[in-house]
Amino acid sequence: MSKIVEGLLYSESHEWVKVDGSVAIIGVSDFAQAEMGDITYVDLPSEDDEFAAGESFGALESVKASSELYCPVSGRVIAVNSELEDAPEAINEDPYASWIIKVEMSDSSELSKLMNAAAYEQAAK
Amino acid sequence: MEEQLKITCLHDLHLELGAKMSPFAGYDMPIQYSGIVDEHNAVRKDAGVFDVSHMGEIFVSGEDAETFVNHIFTNDVRPLEPGSIVYGMMLYEDGGTVDDLLVYREFSDEPSYLLVVNASNIGKDYEWMKSQAAGYRVVLDNQSDNFGQIAVQGPKAEDAVVDLLDLEEVRDLDFYTFCDVEDDNGSRVIVSRTGYTGEDGFEIYASPEIIRDMWKWLMDSGVKPCGLGCRDTLRFEAGLPLYGDELSAEISPVMAGLSMFCKFDKPEFIGKAALEEQKAKGTARKLVGIELADNAIPRAGYPVELEDGTQVGVVTTGYHSISLDRSICFAMVDRQYADLGTPLMIHIRKRVFPGTVVRKRFYKTNYKKNNA
Numbered sequence: 001m002s003k004i005v006e007g008l009l010y011s012e013s014h015e016w017v018k019v020d021g022s023v024a025i026i027g028v029s030d031f032a033q034a035e036m037g038d039i040t041y042v043d044l045p046s047e048d049d050e051f052a053a054g055e056s057f058g059a060l061e062s063v064k065a066s067s068e069l070y071c072p073v074s075g076r077v078i079a080v081n082s083e084l085e086d087a088p089e090a091i092n093e094d095p096y097a098s099w100i101i102k103v104e105m106s107d108s109s110e111l112s113k114l115m116n117a118a119a120y121e122q123a124a125k
Numbered sequence: 126m127e128e129q130l131k132i133t134c135l136h137d138l139h140l141e142l143g144a145k146m147s148p149f150a151g152y153d154m155p156i157q158y159s160g161i162v163d164e165h166n167a168v169r170k171d172a173g174v175f176d177v178s179h180m181g182e183i184f185v186s187g188e189d190a191e192t193f194v195n196h197i198f199t200n201d202v203r204p205l206e207p208g209s210i211v212y213g214m215m216l217y218e219d220g221g222t223v224d225d226l227l228v229y230r231e232f233s234d235e236p237s238y239l240l241v242v243n244a245s246n247i248g249k250d251y252e253w254m255k256s257q258a259a260g261y262r263v264v265l266d267n268q269s270d271n272f273g274q275i276a277v278q279g280p281k282a283e284d285a286v287v288d289l290l291d292l293e294e295v296r297d298l299d300f301y302t303f304c305d306v307e308d309d310n311g312s313r314v315i316v317s318r319t320g321y322t323g324e325d326g327f328e329i330y331a332s333p334e335i336i337r338d339m340w341k342w343l344m345d346s347g348v349k350p351c352g353l354g355c356r357d358t359l360r361f362e363a364g365l366p367l368y369g370d371e372l373s374a375e376i377s378p379v380m381a382g383l384s385m386f387c388k389f390d391k392p393e394f395i396g397k398a399a400l401e402e403q404k405a406k407g408t409a410r411k412l413v414g415i416e417l418a419d420n421a422i423p424r425a426g427y428p429v430e431l432e433d434g435t436q437v438g439v440v441t442t443g444y445h446s447i448s449l450d451r452s453i454c455f456a457m458v459d460r461q462y463a464d465l466g467t468p469l470m471i472h473i474r475k476r477v478f479p480g481t482v483v484r485k486r487f488y489k490t491n492y493k494k495n496n497a
Contacts, residue, residue: 037145037157037160037161038160038161038162038163040162040420040422040445041420041421041422041445041452043421043473043474059474061421061422061445062161063161063162063165063354063358063444063445063447064156064161064354066422066424085420
């Protein structure tokens with residue numbers, strides 16, 4: 001049974017979003033990391049890159065496969081967790097502590113399209 | 126229409142262990158149990174066991190067995206002592222590869238052989254062999270469904286197999302030799318010092334019932350179950366080709382850099398003339414190893430490019446190597462870019478990453494040193 005944290009929002013492609021004012025902190029769910037297996041590389045965007053909701057902003061790579069990361073909300077990247085470059089396994093160890101990017105949202109109404117913990121629990125079954 | 130997936134004699138035991146299963150070569154096979162990295166490291170540092178029952182076993186006997194096998198096989202079986210094994214390929218007339226395989230010289234007086242072939246090619250190989258057998262007094266016998274097979278691999282594989290079989294003699298087996306052991310019921314067990322990991326190890330062929338008992342015994346004694354996921358990462362690091370990726374009907378052993386397994390001093394073998402021409406004129410493309418400066422991972426199918434963006438090749442297998450902690454791949458490239466040290470770029474998603482042509486044997490293998 002994968003772990004789901006209350007108070008976060010979730011996308012259908014298994015990213016989580018923590019809202020901090022106008023900033024969305026983005027990572028991947030426990031379900032996603034378990035599906036991937038051992039993560040060996042995180043393809044990160046650069047600061048100031050802009051993404052539309054649903055657009056690919058990078059990728060996670062396990063030994064066997066690569067998996068696109070999709071931006072749950074539109075906006076501009078204001079921070080990138082560069083520690084993941086040297087320690088991608090941190091996502092396996094604690095996916096909810098291992099944020100990947102922080103995005104300054106351009107349209108916070110998009111958050112209403114994401115799932116809460118209860119809805120995600122149903123979806124990720 | 127989708128074909129029904131086949132299962133090996135260990136299938137239910139994989140499910141019990143909670144393996145992640147996936148279709149491979151027409152079989153529902155375990156890809157991983159505890160995780161690819163954990164299993165990979167177990168084989169490099171300790172011991173692991175693989176279910177490779179999907180592999181094919183085809184027996185060749187009869188008066189002309191030796192000349193027939195030498196006709197369809199690139200390597201030379203004439204010098205083989207009973208109990209020894211040799212690796213090579215079966216080719217089409219144009220030099221394309223039917224399959225790569227191991228040939229076991231049986232203990233019979235008159236030469237006879239066991240050919241161990243890739244699961245995905247069993248039917249094709251058997252038909253090919255039959256189609257080439259006209260005029261040869263040989264008996265071809267596809268026993269693939271009657272044999273299970275496990276591979277016990279790693280520096281502690283020898284201890285594990287000695288305990289499993291209660292047989293000290295297996296310590297004396299040289300690399301690429303085998304012995305026959307009889308089960309209590311008189312059924313045949315073949316113990317072979319071979320593998321596909323770059324480590325010392327054994328492959329054991331026996332009836333499905335015996336293979337099940339052996340698997341259970343190995344599980345009880347703590348040998349780590351390993352899936353096809355790490356089988357691929359291990360063979361790749363050791364520079365070993367996988368049929369379909371580095372060898373195929375379009376990729377000859379000369380293109381794959383495997384000429385040493387083709388014996389051109391033999392009077393003939395199918396595909397010899399084509400290979401000789403490839404060697405003389407050079408092939409359009411060659412298989413190379415490429416190491417990336419970055420940790421981005423080159424995957425099969427990604428383009429290999431020059432700095433100006435011209436595509437000069439394609440990745441066939443690539444990983445972030447678990448044992449070497451760097452991103453490396455095999456790639457088929459235009460031959461003028463195949464020299465060691467050539468700078469090449471690999472296109473990974475939206476970006477290009479610089480790399481260098483390196484030797485294909487990425488990892489230093491640890492096979493058993495043969496007795497003098």
